[in-house]
Amino acid sequence: MAKIKPFKAIRPNEHEVRNIAALPYDTYNREEAYEYVQQHPHSFLVVDRPETLFGRNMDMYSSDVYHAAKKKLEEWINEQRLIQEETECYYIYELTIGNRIQTGIICCVSADDFENGTVKKHEKTRENKEKDRVCHIMTCGSQTGLIFLACKHNDQIREIINNKKQYEKIYDFASEDNVRHRCWRISKKDDIAFLTESLKKIDKLYIADGHHRAASAVKVAKLYENQNNKNRKIQDYDKENKQLNAENSENEREASYVMSAIFMEEELKIYDYNRVIKDLNGYSKKEFFKQIEKRVEILEESMDEIHPRRKGEFVMRLGNEWILCRFLGEERTSTNENRRINEKERINENSATNVVESLDVSRLQNEILEPILGIKDPRTDKRIEFVGGIRGYEELRRRCDKYDAVAFAMFPTSIEEMMNVADAGLLMPPKSTWFEPKLRSGIFIHKIDESI
Template sequence: MALVKPFKAIRPTKDKVSFVASRSYEEYPKDELKSVLKYNPFSFLHIINPGFKFDKSITGKERFRLVHNRYLEFLEEHIFQKDDQACFYLYQIGKGDFKSLGFFCACSVADYRKDVIKKHEDTIQHRERLFADYLHTVGFNAEPVLMTYTDNDFIHTIFQQEVQKQPEYAFSTTDRVSHKLWKISDKKTIKSLEAAFAQMDALYIADGHHRSASSNLLAKKMEGQNKAHTGKEAYNFFMAYLIPESQIKIYEFNRMVKDLNGHTKKEFLIKLDEHFRIEKREDGLYKPTKKHHFSMYLEGEFYSLYLRRTNYTFTNALSKLDTQILFKTILEPILGITDLRNDKRISYGYGKHNLIKMKDCVDEGKFAVGFSLVPITIEEIKSIADAGLVMPPKSTYIEPKLRSGLAIYEL
């Protein structure tokens, strides 16, 4: 039984929404970030980068306090407004022929604790604590957790009826992404959606494991400090964006390693032969198209690696995952990489043209070898989550990537 709730969002005014909405802070190259901050006074980046106002780099709790102050300024200057009734917010994001239609809502930390909200990634405790402190100080949540649910005809019909109405927002951003948002305020429709999700056994986190874990940590802290705790307080929930499984797009992360761990090319290929049937490709760029097949680029040549099932046993959902197979058969035993998150010898890449980038990096001597995989499927993610297992880091790059500042949940 999944609990979803409407909430009174803090949102940009219609005339400023296209200026406010920003990509994730980490996605901006330094020059672009500086330009946006200099020439766009309405960008949400001013809130999360408050030191720009003082021409100073500010970190830690001082930054958190200033983020809160910039947020208050956006409210005082009527860049932001607060809705007077709790709503669901239907949001469509699209680029080219790819569109996702989901909705902003408040999800329950109780569901997170009861594993109704399913996870497939490990979190790092110090990052959980840091973001929980951040949320406590700034008093709002502007980064929704991206979650998926099984496609549902009833919910789909409601959404299709809503998108026939005039949207609250309709704008495009400079990266050619279109954005539309509708308020769902009708109480009957809200109750229908709540009831539909109450019949679901699970929701699956696609992106935002640290954000959800930090919200849970904050809720525990606030509950301990509140003698009148009821479970209905805002801190018992966190903002999420829910989309049906069919509208999520999953890309692979390639792996590149800086050296062969002391092996020559011939020695390395011989060791690979234990678990893989190896074929040199003569047809240029080679990208795998099947599970348990890998592309490898080494010393100017592409190879296809086909897993030998006779020497590798599938024991659970994790063991069948290509990122885990690569780790257990090559990265750890042959190349000596045991910590996929922190080892400086390994790097990751994603994107439409990343196979070419991987080849270029190896050709330029930045890395010795590169591996390309096929994308993980939503079914594999669910199998891992249902079994309570954890994927290797950088197993998925997931879209849609949401804009910050479109809807804000106050704690």
């Protein structure tokens, strides 16, 4: 059972929200972040990526950088560009991209749930990235980014979302990527109590996006718990410190909850997450293609764009051609143009290990990237770049031509595959899922320490 509560959000006033709301900090590399902030100086990216307030040679992990984020937050609060709720609330957050709508609940989930298996993860995190966000949270005394969580269908939560118009609408704006963002506030005690009880019925949550933010928030929760336990032992003998003890307890309480957005699985869409390799590991294009032919079936070659149509297929960009490939063992039968994978050629799908090994991104890594191209660890190898499918084939073409090498366009991982991996307690290869639309940072901020 998930432990979920409302919170007193810090959020933009309605006139500033469009200027402040920003894509998550980790969707930009350092140069892209600098360029964006130069054009959008009031974007929340200056808080999430405060190194952009300094010169390009600044150490992005310097304490001065984190304190610049804190100072910017304080400045915006003093200017009332950001306001804080007086009472704890839930929020409904609706995103519309094209004809597709996804709507979720903004809330705080217990940090314990991220450790006891209630919240399930599928991605390995890196210590240096965790440390960065720990420093950011601790310095700002706030969680500034939402954890994107998915859950199975829940009728009561769906009813609450469908009745959103009875609540107070606080935001309605379109971001520059043509995504419409609408938010409603749930502030009445009876409504909050009903939603809290409904959320208790969720037995499993899945991290869709934000593994590093989540891991960092959990580490901060432990730091507060350990420090406050230490303070209690010291202050138990000092009656004058009762107020300080109360403040510490409140800070610990807030730090022990992680600001999150919960969406139901049926509304979510995973896009392809593609790969660009900067060289051919010493092969000529002709030699490389011969190596590929040994490991996959070539279905089609074209100067025009081709897209993978089903699991087991991928498209390779080599030279000026797009080449549709299928992993060996992914034989198909055909009935009225409907294709399916020959189950006899697959390893037992119930095998826990195979939940990961059967992913297309795993097969690409194990059958091509490592044995042919020498990419042993895609998390750290500087020869590989990852490109979210929302950027389209044009970005793959541009990068492939830049390096005169090869790109791979994947068939998207499914929500079911992601959940199966997480349920098995396993991890996906890095950059297996790309969710769109992206939740905006800066719309909601969770203050965890009033003393900062």
